[in-house]
Amino acid sequence: MKYEIVIGLEIHAELSTKSKIFCGCTTEFGGEPNTHCCPVCTSMPGTLPVMNEKVIEYAAKAGLAMNCSIANFSKMDRKNYFYPDLPKAYQISQFDLPICSNGFVEIDSAGENKTIGITRIHMEEDAGKLLHDEWGKSSLVDYNRCGVPLIEIVSEPDMRSPQEARDFAEKVRSILQYVDVSDCRMQEGSLRADVNLSVRPAGSEEFGTRTEMKNLNSFRSIFRAAEAEAKRQIRLIEEGGTVIQETRRWDDDAGKSHSMRTKEEAHDYRYFPEPDLVPIELSDERINNIKESLPEMPWERFERYTKDMGIPEYDAGLITASVRTADFFEQAVTAGADPKTASNWIMGDLMKLMKEIDTEEIPFSGEDLAELIHLIKDGRISNNIGSKVIEKMFRTGRKAVTIVKEEGLEVVSDEGALEAIVDKVISANEKSVSDYLSGKKKAIGFLMGQIMKETRGKANPGVVNKILLKKLDSIGDM
Amino acid sequence: MKFDVRKFTIKEAAKLLEKGEISAQELTEAFYDVIDAADESVGAYISLNKKEAFKQSEKYANGNKGTLAGIPMAVKDNMCINGMKTTCGSRMLEGFKPPYTATAVQRLIDEGAVILGKLNMDEFAMGGSTENSYFKNTRNPWNNDMVPGGSSGGSAAAVASGQAVYALGSDTGGSIRQPAAFCGVVGMKPTYGTVSRYGLVAFASSLDQIGPITKTVEDSAIVLNAISGKDPMDSTSVDTGITDYTYGISEDPAGMKACIPVQYLAGGISPDVKKRIEETIGFYEKSGVTVEEVELKLADYAIAAYYIISSAEASSNLARYDGIKYGFRSENFSNLSELYSNTRTEGFGDEVKRRIMLGTYALSSGYYDAYYKKALKVRTLIKQEFDGLFRKYDFILGPTAPTTAYRIGEKAENPLEMYLGDVFTVSVNIAGLPAVSVPCGLDSKGLPVGLQLIGKAYDERTILRAANAYQSQNPLHLPFEEVSHEI
Numbered sequence: 009m010k011y012e013i014v015i016g017l018e019i020h021a022e023l024s025t026k027s028k029i030f031c032g033c034t035t036e037f038g039g040e041p042n043t044h045c046c047p048v049c050t051s052m053p054g055t056l057p058v059m060n061e062k063v064i065e066y067a068a069k070a071g072l073a074m075n076c077s078i079a080n081f082s083k084m085d086r087k088n089y090f091y092p093d094l095p096k097a098y099q100i101s102q103f104d105l106p107i108c109s110n111g112f113v114e115i116d117s118a119g120e121n122k123t124i125g126i127t128r129i130h131m132e133e134d135a136g137k138l139l140h141d142e143w144g145k146s147s148l149v150d151y152n153r154c155g156v157p158l159i160e161i162v163s164e165p166d167m168r169s170p171q172e173a174r175d176f177a178e179k180v181r182s183i184l185q186y187v188d189v190s191d192c193r194m195q196e197g198s199l200r201a202d203v204n205l206s207v208r209p210a211g212s213e214e215f216g217t218r219t220e221m222k223n224l225n226s227f228r229s230i231f232r233a234a235e236a237e238a239k240r241q242i243r244l245i246e247e248g249g250t251v252i253q254e255t256r257r258w259d260d261d262a263g264k265s266h267s268m269r270t271k272e273e274a275h276d277y278r279y280f281p282e283p284d285l286v287p288i289e290l291s292d293e294r295i296n297n298i299k300e301s302l303p304e305m306p307w308e309r310f311e312r313y314t315k316d317m318g319i320p321e322y323d324a325g326l327i328t329a330s331v332r333t334a335d336f337f338e339q340a341v342t343a344g345a346d347p348k349t350a351s352n353w354i355m356g357d358l359m360k361l362m363k364e365i366d367t368e369e370i371p372f373s374g375e376d377l378a379e380l381i382h383l384i385k386d387g388r389i390s391n392n393i394g395s396k397v398i399e400k401m402f403r404t405g406r407k408a409v410t411i412v413k414e415e416g417l418e419v420v421s422d423e424g425a426l427e428a429i430v431d432k433v434i435s436a437n438e439k440s441v442s443d444y445l446s447g448k449k450k451a452i453g454f455l456m457g458q459i460m461k462e463t464r465g466k467a468n469p470g471v472v473n474k475i476l477l478k479k480l481d482s483i484g485d486m
Numbered sequence: 487m488k489f490d491v492r493k494f495t496i497k498e499a500a501k502l503l504e505k506g507e508i509s510a511q512e513l514t515e516a517f518y519d520v521i522d523a524a525d526e527s528v529g530a531y532i533s534l535n536k537k538e539a540f541k542q543s544e545k546y547a548n549g550n551k552g553t554l555a556g557i558p559m560a561v562k563d564n565m566c567i568n569g570m571k572t573t574c575g576s577r578m579l580e581g582f583k584p585p586y587t588a589t590a591v592q593r594l595i596d597e598g599a600v601i602l603g604k605l606n607m608d609e610f611a612m613g614g615s616t617e618n619s620y621f622k623n624t625r626n627p628w629n630n631d632m633v634p635g636g637s638s639g640g641s642a643a644a645v646a647s648g649q650a651v652y653a654l655g656s657d658t659g660g661s662i663r664q665p666a667a668f669c670g671v672v673g674m675k676p677t678y679g680t681v682s683r684y685g686l687v688a689f690a691s692s693l694d695q696i697g698p699i700t701k702t703v704e705d706s707a708i709v710l711n712a713i714s715g716k717d718p719m720d721s722t723s724v725d726t727g728i729t730d731y732t733y734g735i736s737e738d739p740a741g742m743k744a745c746i747p748v749q750y751l752a753g754g755i756s757p758d759v760k761k762r763i764e765e766t767i768g769f770y771e772k773s774g775v776t777v778e779e780v781e782l783k784l785a786d787y788a789i790a791a792y793y794i795i796s797s798a799e800a801s802s803n804l805a806r807y808d809g810i811k812y813g814f815r816s817e818n819f820s821n822l823s824e825l826y827s828n829t830r831t832e833g834f835g836d837e838v839k840r841r842i843m844l845g846t847y848a849l850s851s852g853y854y855d856a857y858y859k860k861a862l863k864v865r866t867l868i869k870q871e872f873d874g875l876f877r878k879y880d881f882i883l884g885p886t887a888p889t890t891a892y893r894i895g896e897k898a899e900n901p902l903e904m905y906l907g908d909v910f911t912v913s914v915n916i917a918g919l920p921a922v923s924v925p926c927g928l929d930s931k932g933l934p935v936g937l938q939l940i941g942k943a944y945d946e947r948t949i950l951r952a953a954n955a956y957q958s959q960n961p962l963h964l965p966f967e968e969v970s971h972e973i
Contacts, residue, residue, distance in 0.1 A: 050812075051806050054684065056720050088849070090826055092822070096805070097808060098805060283690050283799055284689075285721050447656045
C-alpha cells in the first residue's frame with residue numbers, strides 16, 4: 009500500500025532580547041553556571057515576574073512576518089509540572105490566548121511552492137539545565153537559561169515529507185533571522201523543533217495516530233527523525249500493529265527513536281491564567297507600528313535582486329535564504345562592487361568555503377569583498393590570485409589588500425622586470441621559440457605559461473604578451 | 487519622665503521623638519523590654535531583629551524626620567527582609583534568609599522605621615487562628631486561652647499587647663481584618679494593587695494584599711501613605727494617584743450613604759456580635775449617615791469561590807518548595823521523586839497540604855471547568871454585585887467575623903467550620919476591594935468585636951473617614967492594665 013506522511017512542527021526559538029523575559033538578567037549564552045541569574049530566575053519566595061516589553065514586540069514581529077493575526081488581547085498562563093530545571097515548578101507560557109495565530113509560511117520544496125499554515129505562536133520562558141554524571145549520584149542545576157524568552161511556533165499538519173519538514177524549519181529560521189528576533193544558533197539550542205508525525209493510506213482523509221519527537225536541534229535530525237519515524241509507523245501498520253499516541257525521544261547517534269511516555273502517562277499541566285502578570289493588550293496602532301518596523305523580507309529582496317540587479321533566480325534564492333549572506337551581498341554592492349560579480353564570488357568560492365567547514369558565518373564584511381573585486385577590476389591582481397586571496401581572507405579574516413601586499417601577489421606590470429624574465433624563458437626554451445618561428449603559433453602558449461610560472465602568476469598577462477611578441481619578432485627578424 | 491510605650495500610637499510616638507522627649511534608641515529599648523515581659527504569654531514574635539533595629543533607631547538623629555521615622559514596628563513573617571529569616575510559619579522555610587527586601591517593607595525602612603522583628607502567622611498564611619504555625623501558638627492578649635485570629639495573628643496580637651506601635655500583615659481572605667477584630671485593633675486591607683506584593687511570599691497571587699494593623703484608623707492611613715504606590719517589580723501594582731490617605735479623614739461623615747446586607751446579620755452570627763453591629767448602625771444614623779438594608783445574594787457563594795481560587799493559586803505558588811533550591815529538604819530519599827514527596831510531606835503542615843490537594847484537584851483536567859472556571863465566573867458576578875451597591879452607597883458595613891475569638895484548639899480539628907469564619911471577609915478579596923476592621927466594643931465574654939467597612943476600589947479614604955468618625959467617638963481599649971513602663 010502507498011502511504012502519505014503527515015507532519016506538523018512545533019519550533020521553539022530563543023528570542024535575542026538583551027535581557028530575560030521576566031527580569032533584568034542577561035540572556036547571553038554560556039557563562040559560569042548560575043551567574044546569569046537573580047532571585048526571580050531562581051524563583052525565590054516573594055519574587056514576581058515582570059514582562060519584558062521587547063519580548064512582546066519580538067513575538068509580534070515574528071507573527072507578522074509569518075502572516076499571523078496579532079491579538080489585541082492575550083495573556084500569560086502557568087503550565088505546572090515538577091522538574092529540577094524549572095525552579096517555580098511552573099513555566100509561564102500562553103495557553104488559550106496566544107499572541108499570534110492563523111498565519112502561513114511559503115516554502116519552496118523540490119521546486120514547488122507550498123503554503124504551510126501557522127496555527128499559533130506563543131511566548132514562554134526557557135528552563136535551566138541539569139548537569140549529570142560528573143558528581144556521581146547527584147545532579148547539579150544551572151539556572152542561567154531560566155527565563156530566556158522563547159517563542160513556540162506551531163504549524164498546521166501541512167507537511168507531507170521529511171524534506172518539506174526540513175524546508176519549513178529552514179524557512180522559519182530564515183524569517184526569524186530576517187526580522188532579527190532570534191539568532192537561531194542551533195548548536196546553542198536557540199532553535200529546537202518537535203516533530204508531530206502520522207501516516208495514512210494515500211488518498212485517505214482521516215489522520216492516523218500521531219507521535220511526537222521532542223527537542224530536535226538540527227535540520228538534519230529533523231529530516232532523519234521524520235524519515236525514520238515514518239518508516240517505523242508504516243512498518244508497524246504493515247505488520248498488523250497500531251501506532252500509539254506517545255512522545256518519543258530521537259537518538260541521533262543511533263539513528264532511531266524510543267518511547268518516552270504514552271498518552272496515558274502524559275502530564276496534566278493544570279494550565280491557569282498567570283495571576284502575577286496583567287493581560288497583554290496591543291492596540292491596532294501599536295501592531296501597525298511593529299508591522300511598519302519590519303525589515304525587507306527575503307521574498308522582497310529576491311524580487312529586487314532578480315529584477316533590479318539582474319541576478320539569476322537560482323543565485324538570488326540561495327543568497328536571500330540567509331539574512332547574513334543577503335546582508336553581506338548588499339554590503340558589497342553598497343561598497344561599489346558589481347552585483348553580478350559579487351554574487352558570483354558568493355555563489356562560487358564563498359559558498360564552497362562555508363560548506364567545507366559547515367558554517368554560515370563569513371568572517372569578513374561585504375566591504376572586504378568589494379575591495380577584492382576592485383583589486384581584480386583594476387588589474388592589480390588576477391582572477392586566479394583573487395580565488396587564493398578570498399580563501400586566505402576566509403581562513404584568517406585579513407583584508408584583501410593586506411594579503412596581496414604581504415604576500416607580494418600584486419600583478420607585475422613593470423616592463424623592465426618582466427623583460428628579464430622573458431629573456432630568461434626564451435633562452436631556456438629554444439625548441440619552443442623555433443617552433444613558434446617556424447609557424448607553430450601555439451607554442452606561444454607554452455612560453456606564456458613558463459613566464460607566469462616564473463612570476464608565480466603575478467605577471468600582468470597583457471604586458472607579458474606584448475613583450476614576448478616583440479622579443480620573438482626581433483629574433484625572427486635576425 | 488514616664489511613658490507607657492505600649493499605648494503609643496504612631497502620631498503620639500512621633501511627637502515625642504520630634505520634641506526630643508524620648509530618643510529613638512530609648513524607644514526601641516523600651517519596646518524590647520515590653521516584648522521581654524509580654525511575649526512569653528502572647529507569643530507574637532517568631533524572631534527578633536535587635537542588632538539591626540538599634541542601628542535603624544540610631545539613624546533617627548540624622549535621618550528622615552517623617553512621621554514613621556524612629557517608630558518601632560514589626561512585620562508578619564511572610565515578608566522578605568534582606569538577610570533576615572523569613573519562615574512563613576513553616577518548617578519548609580526554616581532558616582531561609584532572602585537576599586532582598588519586600589517593597590512595602592523597604593518603603594518603611596526608607597521612611598526610617600525601626601523593625602523590631604518578625605511575627606507569627608498561620609503556615610503560608612493559611613488559617614484563621616495562627617494555630618497552623620509550625621513554630622508556636624500565639625495567644626489572644628485579651629484572654630490567653632483564646633486564639634488571636636489569623637493568619638496575621640502575630641501582627642494583631644503584637645499591636646494589641648503593645649509589643650509594637652504597629653505591624654504589617656497580609657490579607658488573602660481576611661487575614662488582616664479578622665485577627666484585628668479578634669484582638670481589638672484596626673486592620674486595613676487596601677484595594678488589590680495598592681501595595682506592591684514584591685517580596686510577600688505568595689499564597690494566592692490574585693487575592694493577596696499587604697496592609698497595616700494599627701491602634702487607630704489615622705495610623706492606618708499614615709502607614710498606607712508609606713507602603714502604597716506603583717512598584718516596577720510588581721506588574722499588578724497600580725498607580726492610584728492617591729498620595730495622602732489621611733486627607734479628609736476627620737471630616738464629618740454626615741451625608742454619607744451606607745448599606746448593610748441582610749445576609750451579614752443572619753445565619754451563624756453570634757448574638758453579641760449582632761448587637762454590637764446594630765449599635766454601630768445606630769451610631770452612624772445619629773451621625774447623619776443613612777444606613778439601608780440591602781440584599782447581597784451572592785454572599786453565600788463567596789466562600790466556595792474563594793477556597794477554589796485561593797487553593798488553586800496556592801497549589802501552584804507553593805510548588806516551588808521542592809527541596810531543590812532553598813529551605814527544607816528531607817534527608818530521606820533515594821531518587822528525585824522521593825526527594826520531592828518526602829520534602830513536601832515533612833516540610834508542610836496539614837492545612838497547607840489540604841489546600842494544595844484541593845487546588846490541584848480544582849485545576850485538574852476534567853475538573854477545571856466545573857470548579858476553577860466556575861469559581862472565576864462567580865468572582866465576576868460578585869464583583870458586579872458589589873459594583874451595583876457602590877453605585878448607590880459610599881460604603882458597606884457589617885461584622886468582620888461572625889464570632890469573637892474562640893478557644894485555642896476549639897476548631898483546630900474542624901477546618902470547614904474554620905473556613906466559615908471567613909464568610910464576611912473573603913468576598914472583599916474576591917472583588918479586590920478595600921476594607922477596614924475597627925473595634926466596636928466587647929462581647930459578653932469581654933472579647934473584642936470588629937466592625938468591617940467595605941469601600942469601592944481605590945476609595946480607601948471614604949472608609950477611613952467613616953471608620954475614624956466611629957473611632958473618634960468610641961476610643962480604643964487595650965487589653966493590658968494601666969501599668970506604666972518606665973524608661
